[in-house]
Amino acid sequence: MASLVGSRVERKEDKRLLTGKGRYTADINIANQTYAVFVRSPHARAKIKKVDTSKALKASGVVGILTGEEIAADKIGGLIAGWAIRSEDGSEMKVPANPPLAKDSANFVGEPIAVVFAESLDEAKNAADIVKVDYKVLKGVINTADAMKGEAIHDGIDKNLCYDWLLGDRKAVDEAFSKADKIIKVDLINNRCVPNAMEPRACVVDYNTASEEITLYTTSQNPHLSRLIMSAFGGVAPENKLRVVAPDVGGGFGSKINVYNEEIVCSWASKKIERPIKWVAERTESFLTDTHGRDHVTHAELAVSNDGKFLGFKNETIANLGAYARVFGTVTPTYLFGPCATGVYIIPAAYSNVKAVYTNTAPVDAYRGAGRPEATYTIERLVEKAAMELGIDRTEIRMKNFPTEFPFKQTLIHTVDSGDYVAGLEKAKQMSDYNGFAARRKKSEANGKLRGIGVSSYFEACGIAPSAVVMSLGCGVGLWESSEVRFNPTGQVSVFTGAHSHGQGHDTTFAQIAADELGVTLETVDVVHGDTDKGTFGMGTYGSRSLAVGGIAIVNACRKIVAKGKRVAAKMLEVSEDEINFKDGEFVVTKSNKKKTIGEVAFACYLPGSRDSDFKSPLPEGEEPGLIESSFFDPANFSFPAGSHISEVEIDPDTGEVKVEKYTAVDDFGRIVNPLVVEGQVHGGIAQGIGQALHENTEYDETGQLITASYMDYTMPRADNFPEFNLGFTCTHATTNPLGVKGCGEAGAIASPPAIMNAVIDALDGQEISMPATAEKVWKACKLLKKSNSKAA
Amino acid sequence: MSKVTLEVNGKKVSKDVPNHTILSDFLRDNLNLTGTHVGCDTSQCGACVVHVDGKSIKSCSTLAADVDGSKVTTIEGLVKDGKMHPMQEAFKKMHGLQCGFCTPGMVMSAIDLLQNKKNPSDAEIRKWLEGNICRCTGYQNIVAAVKEAASKV
Numbered sequence: 001m002a003s004l005v006g007s008r009v010e011r012k013e014d015k016r017l018l019t020g021k022g023r024y025t026a027d028i029n030i031a032n033q034t035y036a037v038f039v040r041s042p043h044a045r046a047k048i049k050k051v052d053t054s055k056a057l058k059a060s061g062v063v064g065i066l067t068g069e070e071i072a073a074d075k076i077g078g079l080i081a082g083w084a085i086r087s088e089d090g091s092e093m094k095v096p097a098n099p100p101l102a103k104d105s106a107n108f109v110g111e112p113i114a115v116v117f118a119e120s121l122d123e124a125k126n127a128a129d130i131v132k133v134d135y136k137v138l139k140g141v142i143n144t145a146d147a148m149k150g151e152a153i154h155d156g157i158d159k160n161l162c163y164d165w166l167l168g169d170r171k172a173v174d175e176a177f178s179k180a181d182k183i184i185k186v187d188l189i190n191n192r193c194v195p196n197a198m199e200p201r202a203c204v205v206d207y208n209t210a211s212e213e214i215t216l217y218t219t220s221q222n223p224h225l226s227r228l229i230m231s232a233f234g235g236v237a238p239e240n241k242l243r244v245v246a247p248d249v250g251g252g253f254g255s256k257i258n259v260y261n262e263e264i265v266c267s268w269a270s271k272k273i274e275r276p277i278k279w280v281a282e283r284t285e286s287f288l289t290d291t292h293g294r295d296h297v298t299h300a301e302l303a304v305s306n307d308g309k310f311l312g313f314k315n316e317t318i319a320n321l322g323a324y325a326r327v328f329g330t331v332t333p334t335y336l337f338g339p340c341a342t343g344v345y346i347i348p349a350a351y352s353n354v355k356a357v358y359t360n361t362a363p364v365d366a367y368r369g370a371g372r373p374e375a376t377y378t379i380e381r382l383v384e385k386a387a388m389e390l391g392i393d394r395t396e397i398r399m400k401n402f403p404t405e406f407p408f409k410q411t412l413i414h415t416v417d418s419g420d421y422v423a424g425l426e427k428a429k430q431m432s433d434y435n436g437f438a439a440r441r442k443k444s445e446a447n448g449k450l451r452g453i454g455v456s457s458y459f460e461a462c463g464i465a466p467s468a469v470v471m472s473l474g475c476g477v478g479l480w481e482s483s484e485v486r487f488n489p490t491g492q493v494s495v496f497t498g499a500h501s502h503g504q505g506h507d508t509t510f511a512q513i514a515a516d517e518l519g520v521t522l523e524t525v526d527v528v529h530g531d532t533d534k535g536t537f538g539m540g541t542y543g544s545r546s547l548a549v550g551g552i553a554i555v556n557a558c559r560k561i562v563a564k565g566k567r568v569a570a571k572m573l574e575v576s577e578d579e580i581n582f583k584d585g586e587f588v589v590t591k592s593n594k595k596k597t598i599g600e601v602a603f604a605c606y607l608p609g610s611r612d613s614d615f616k617s618p619l620p621e622g623e624e625p626g627l628i629e630s631s632f633f634d635p636a637n638f639s640f641p642a643g644s645h646i647s648e649v650e651i652d653p654d655t656g657e658v659k660v661e662k663y664t665a666v667d668d669f670g671r672i673v674n675p676l677v678v679e680g681q682v683h684g685g686i687a688q689g690i691g692q693a694l695h696e697n698t699e700y701d702e703t704g705q706l707i708t709a710s711y712m713d714y715t716m717p718r719a720d721n722f723p724e725f726n727l728g729f730t731c732t733h734a735t736t737n738p739l740g741v742k743g744c745g746e747a748g749a750i751a752s753p754p755a756i757m758n759a760v761i762d763a764l765d766g767q768e769i770s771m772p773a774t775a776e777k778v779w780k781a782c783k784l785l786k787k788s789n790s791k792a793a
Numbered sequence: 794m795s796k797v798t799l800e801v802n803g804k805k806v807s808k809d810v811p812n813h814t815i816l817s818d819f820l821r822d823n824l825n826l827t828g829t830h831v832g833c834d835t836s837q838c839g840a841c842v843v844h845v846d847g848k849s850i851k852s853c854s855t856l857a858a859d860v861d862g863s864k865v866t867t868i869e870g871l872v873k874d875g876k877m878h879p880m881q882e883a884f885k886k887m888h889g890l891q892c893g894f895c896t897p898g899m900v901m902s903a904i905d906l907l908q909n910k911k912n913p914s915d916a917e918i919r920k921w922l923e924g925n926i927c928r929c930t931g932y933q934n935i936v937a938a939v940k941e942a943a944s945k946v
Contacts, residue, residue, distance in 0.1 A: 014885040017893030020828015020868035024894065027827035122811075198832045198840060198894040198928050220895060250830075250894025252929050283833040458873030503892030504927045676888045680934055684891065711837035711926070719932040720919035748931075 004512040004522055008676040010424075012522075013507040019711035022248040025217050031274035033204070034063045036266055037124040039114040040288070041106030041129045042483055043358035044140035044704020045153060048104055048272040054131040060323065061123030064273045066265070068103030076100060077233045079261065081325035084474040085334050088166035088353070096154035096358070098324040100234075100264040106135070107153060107323035108360050108644070109704055110288025111403050112261045117273055136231050140360035142705040144320040145297045147357035151540075153323070162321055162330065164597040167338040168351025169414050174351035175314030177694040180303035181298055184386045190374045191771045192295035192320070192698035193691075194714060195367050197502075199250020199282040201290060203263045205506040208272040210419050213241045214269050220541020221256045221500050228477070229259045229327075235581065236267045246530045249327040249467060249502035253688070254366035256502065257291045257542050258327050264300050274440045287709040292698060293367020295320035296333065300341075302382040306396045308390055309352045313411075315341050315378060321356050321365035328542075330356060331366045335463075335473045336371030336543075337415040342457045343379035344642060345401040350411040360704045366542060372460040380456045380754035388766055394455050394758075395425055395434065398644075402457075404731075414461050416640040418732040425644040426456055431728050432646040432664035440648070450651040451661075451780070452763025455644060462743045463639035463734075464543030472728055480499035480634035482536040483553035485514065485561055487627040489606035491599040493518060493525045496558075499536005500530050504745065505545060505677045512673055513551055517558035519585025519598055536630055544641070544743030547673065552737045553633035560629035565601045572596055572604060572618045599641020602627045639734045639742040643667035645686075647752040649759040653786070656779025658694055658760055660721075665751065666728040672744035678744050686725055691700040692749075693756035697772050715772075795858040801826070802870030812858060817841045819857035820867060828868040832926070839925035842898035843867045849905035851924070868897035871904075880942040882902050889938030891929035899925050902915050903939045912943050 016022055039051075053065040079098040086092060114131050118124035141150035141160055148159040177183060197219075201450050204217040214237050220226045223244040231239045249256060266277045281289075296319050319333030328336075338352030383401075387394040404423040409415050429435070438454045444451035464470070467478030484496040495514045511525040518525075530532050538550065555742060562582050569587035570577040573594050580587050588595040596604075603625040604618035619625065648662040665682055672678050695715040699708045708714040724781035733740030753771060760773045764781050797814070798807040801824060808823050820826040820843070831853050832838035841853040845868040871878040880900050883889065890896040897924070906913060906921045913921065918939045919932065927935060 010885055011888065013893070014890060015877070017890060018868075018881040018884055018900065020826065020897055022828070022893050024827075024830070026831075027821075116824055196928055198838060198892065198926065199830070200832065248893065250832075251892040254926070259882070283835065283838075319843075440889055459881055505891070556895075558845055680888045680930060683933045684933035686933075688928070710835050711833045712835050714838075716926045716928070718926065719922040719936065721933060723929065724915070768909045783923075 003516055005516050005673050007674065009508055009512055009522065009674055009771055011505050011508040012511060016753060024199055024248045024250055025204055025219050026280045027280065028204045030204060030206050032274040033278045034117040034119065034273065035121040035124045036277050037116050037128040038112040038262065039116065039128050039133065039516045040100065041109060041113055043106060043135055043137050044109050044142065045520035046106050046135035047140045047668050048102060048106060048113065048133060049136055050134040051112065056116060056127040056131045057768055059123065059127040059518065061119040062127045063117040063119065063275060065114060065116050065131065066269055068099060068101040069527065071101045071265065071268065072099065072103050074268065075235060076264065077235050079259065079326060080229060080233050081330050082327035082476050083331035085163050085165055085330045087163045093163040093330060094157045094591050095325050096157060100261045105239035107361050109348040109706055110285065110362065112265065113508060114330065114754055115269065117269065117277060133781065135481050141703060142361060142704050144357065144359065145317055145322065146618060148355065151773040152360055153360055153582065157358060162356040162358060163323060165334050165353060165354045169349060170350040170351055173314050173351050175311045177303045180311050181306040182304050182371060184302040184304060184382050184389060186300050186302065186381050186385060187590055188378060188381060189770050190294045190296040190298065191692060193293045193367055193696050194287055194698050195253040195255035195290060195293055196716060197251030197255055200283055201256065202264050202280040203276045204276065205266045205270040206276045207274060209274055211242060213741045214267050214271060215243045215245065216263060217245045218263050219249050219256050221252040221502060223500065223530055224498055224532050224537045225540050226259045226263065230264060230267065232686065234264050236264060240347045245534045246500055252502045253368045254293060254370060255541060257366055258291055265728045267537045277568040280421055281713065284709045287714065288706055289362060291326055291363050291365035292322065293364065294374060295364050298378055300378045300382055302386055304386050304390065306390065308392045308400050310345050310347045310401045313342050313347045315352040317354045319354055319356045320359055320364055321362065322359060322361045324363045326365045330368060331474065332366050333372045337375050338657025339410065340372045340375035340460060341378050342411045343376065344457050346403050347411050352412065361700055369686065369746040370543065371747065373689065373750045373753060376456065376458045376750050377754045380758065384454065385484035395429055395703050398455065406458055416459060417637060417735040419459065419640060419642045419668060420730060420732050421457065423730045424642065424668055427728050427730060428644040428646050428666040431666065431726055432662060434646060435782055437648065443651050450653055450763040451648065452759040452761065453646065453648050454755045454758025454762055455646050456751045456758065457644040458751045459640050459642035460746065460750050461638040461640060462746060463548030463635065464545045464639055465549045465635050467634050474616055478634065479539050480632050481550040481553050482538045482630065482632045483550065483557045484536050484628065484630040485554065485557040487561055487602040489603055491524065493520060493526055494528055495554055496528045497550050497554060498540065499535055499546040500541045503785060504541065504546060509547065509553060509677055510554055510672045512552055514558055518561060519557055544745040547741050548734065548737060548743045549633060549635060551741065552635065552739060553631045553777045555738055556633055557629045560631065561627060564627065564629065567623060567725050568605055568618055568619050569596045569601050571620045582718065635736050639736060641669050641742040641747050643742065643751060645754040645755040647759045649763055651763050651778055651782065653782035656775035656782060658773055658778055660690060660723050660756065663723055663763065665748065666730060667743040667744065667747050668730045670731065670734040671740040672729065673741065680761060681744045682727055682748045683725055685746060686752045687717055687722060689749040689752025690722065690756055693773060694772050695721065695772050742771060797857045797861050799860065800864045801856040802866060809855060815848045815856045816860060820852060826867050826869050830894055831898060832894060837900060837926065838895065840895050840898040842899060842901040844905065844923065849902050868900060879945045883938040883942035883945065887934045887938040887941050889930065889935045893930040895925060895927045899927065899935060906939065907943055907946055
């Protein structure tokens with residue numbers, strides 16, 4: 001039987017998604033449902049003096065209106081920060097309360113104040129318009145860099161500072177810097193991005209008055225985690241009375257990790273008004289209230305010797321948390337960022353210092369890559385600049401500082417189990433025809449264009465899991481993953497997973513894994529996820545963890561099935577267990593070639609008796625009937641994908657337009673389960689990173705109004721913004737899981753922003769430019785370039 | 794209220810709806826054809842693209858009453874005798890979709906491209922899909938799918 005793992009298997013989920021039979025939250029309607037519309041703060045910062053609902057309550061079709069007063073009276077808890085980060089001085093981080101409906105103050109434009117339920121959406125909208133909120137408008141704190149100088153926006157949080165965190169050794173770094181030949185410095189802004197999953201957030205809630213159970217259909221990457229948070233912290237309902245279903249979900253990218261105000265409010269309210277509730281975000285609501293990503297201001301330095309050896313690294317970053325700290329908000333700019341900021345290099349001394357600040361903007365949380373794109377951008381800008389200043393080839397300086405022995409103990413925290421960074425960069429050079437660049441540049445110049453090349457080598461810590469590690473770093477929960485495998489009596493297999501697919505293709509890839517382990521066909525296996533009433537509790541999908549953590553739970557559960565199957569087969573075949581070999585779905589007696597298929601064994605497990613008095617039970621003594629096994633997998637370490645990406649851009653100096661001419665990505669994801677799916681993940685990640693580097697910017701004006709709050713104003717990359725990406729792979733197996741897999745979901749978004757920016761800056765002769773390198777900015781830079789060139793001439 | 798009569802996916806339908814009912818809501822709420830998606834409110838994302846009298850249009854910015862009497866084809870109407878349209882098959886084969894949310898609009902738009910141009914180049918495909926945003930795929934496999942379909946149609 002050919003192995004399914006490693007094959008380009010077409011996706012099982014595609015037929016339903018391609019024929020309009022996908023079932024997204026907004027597609028769900030419940031008889032007698034009401035429509036929710038939220039009254040949101042139009043101000044970035046304001047005291048709420050009074051909320052007057054009297055007129056709106058009388059409006060046509062209104063079923064009810066609820067405000068912060070009622071939700072506080074019912075003691076419904078607020079939104080939470082999932083990770084407790086300590087400051088360098090040992091003090092605990094400062095976290096403001098974040099009620100689901102703001103009662104006393106509003107802290108960003110779009111923050112929900114009240115909610116209207118009506119018989120139709122139009123009526124709900126009309127009534128929401130006449131809810132009168134009396135505000136005392138205050139001057140907001142908007143800008144990341146200046147946030148600590150502004151007035152404190154939350155009571156008791158001095159300087160708007162959540163924490164002042166340090167990882168590493170300042171003294172060792174000072175010493176290393178004192179011995180350096182040269183100090184390379186960069187000042188970087190990692191621009192705020194809006195994740196923009198194409199499906200806007202939505203929820204549909206149904207309260208069953210008989211069972212007193214709430215069913216919440218929602219756009220979540222992690223329904224079990226949502227239920228846990230809503231139950232344990234929100235107090236919305238006990239876990240056994242709250243069912244969370246995340247059906248087909250139209251993309252997440254981190255923005256659908258959090259439990260949001262609307263989900264808590266509608267779940268609580270459905271019980272209160274005893275009617276089902278439907279809420280669907282408009283795109284502008286998504287822009288205003290989905291968690292955003294990135295938003296760092298960084299000063300970083302790299303100490304180098306003249307021959308290009310890296311000696312020390314320092315990173316001083318201010319990270320914008322937005323108005324509130326959310327689930328991954330506080331860990332993204334610390335443990336997901338700091339340790340990776342030394343990149344794929346041996347740097348003997350390093351530190352990362354991060355000050356996380358509150359501002360009157362939308363909360364910032366995980367966005368594809370979460371911390372690791374910011375880390376890679378920091379180190380790869382430094383390395384490229386070092387190569388330029390030292391006059392060493394950009395690939396040579398990287399190779400010179402790559403570790404060549406694994407496990408590699410990286411300077412800050414991580415021990416990387418496996419990798420071959422030299423092989424990755426060599427392959428990328430060859431695939432991109434790196435050596436032919438000079439000729440291509442000449443050709444571009446002959447056409448009046450500027451051409452640049454940029455390299456980005458990265459590693460990342462993903463497969464976010466090891467509970468002992470993450471909990472020691474401040475995580476409020478363990479990040480294992482679970483699976484249950486049910487081998488049904490008639491031969492089909494149901495695989496339940498706590499991970500969640502919102503585009504990743506788990507229906508297919510997880511089925512490939514289970515089918516291989518059990519020796520059954522792909523069609524036999526169904527993957528079930530996204531419903532807390534189906535299958536075991538699981539932590540969900542983010543941090544490229546589904547396969548490296550969730551996939552392994554499936555492997556382990558399958559292996560338990562095979563182990564039990566072997567015991568039963570031995571009894572059935574009247575041999576001892578060690579005389580049996582399991583291969584391709586058959587338990588075979590090695591000596592006699594007598595065998596039982598796994599289907600026959602499963603059948604026997606469920607029917608362990610007979611009306612024939614001579615019949616012997618196929619089950620060994622003490623063995624329970626049935627063939628269902630589960631596993632909770634908690635790996636020993638993160639996994640560490642790595643690679644090198646090389647991009648080439650051409651700039652038209654007359655318009656400033658940057659065209660990505662070539663993009664080569666070579667990645668090491670360990671063993672690959674489905675190349676078709678993995679390539680798709682890499683394409684999407686690269687596109688998102690190029691979007692950040694060249695197009696996307698989230699802009700608040702000085703009063704805190706989001707002026708890029710629709711697709712008219714925020715540049716979503718289109719098909720014609722990209723060339724065809726050229727992908728290659730190297731492979732070193734992860735040593736921390738039985739499949740040797742590492743994870744691939746975020747790599748593209750991690751590697752690509754510096755690959756592009758290094759190329760743009762190379763084209764501009766080293767002139768620094770910030771992301772996004774829009775035509776306007778690049779055109780201005782080209783003008784400066786012309787001036788300095790004409791002066792030089 | 795307006796009486797809107799359409800032929801949707803080959804079936805005649807007639808409904809009384811408020812005058813301001815947009816076509817995407819008419820399809821989703823009145824006919825339960827939820828394959829047509831709405832991803833923005835500004836006519837940019839293209840998840841709502843359907844065919845009206847054979848041409849691709851954005852159903853989120855079309856009044857249902859305005860297309861009264863037309864023939865409308867949605868993603869649900871592409872399957873014939875249980876078989877997917879070659880464009881749907883090509884998207885599956887080339888992994889031209891991930892989360893699937895933009896996909897119905899993408900497929901409807903791509904079919905119209907091939908009606909206008911038999912063998913479009915990569916650049917022509919990318920240009921045509923300007924009005925369809927995808928956040929998952931980086932568009933590469935969508936382009937590959939359209940080319941694959943072009944070779945089959």
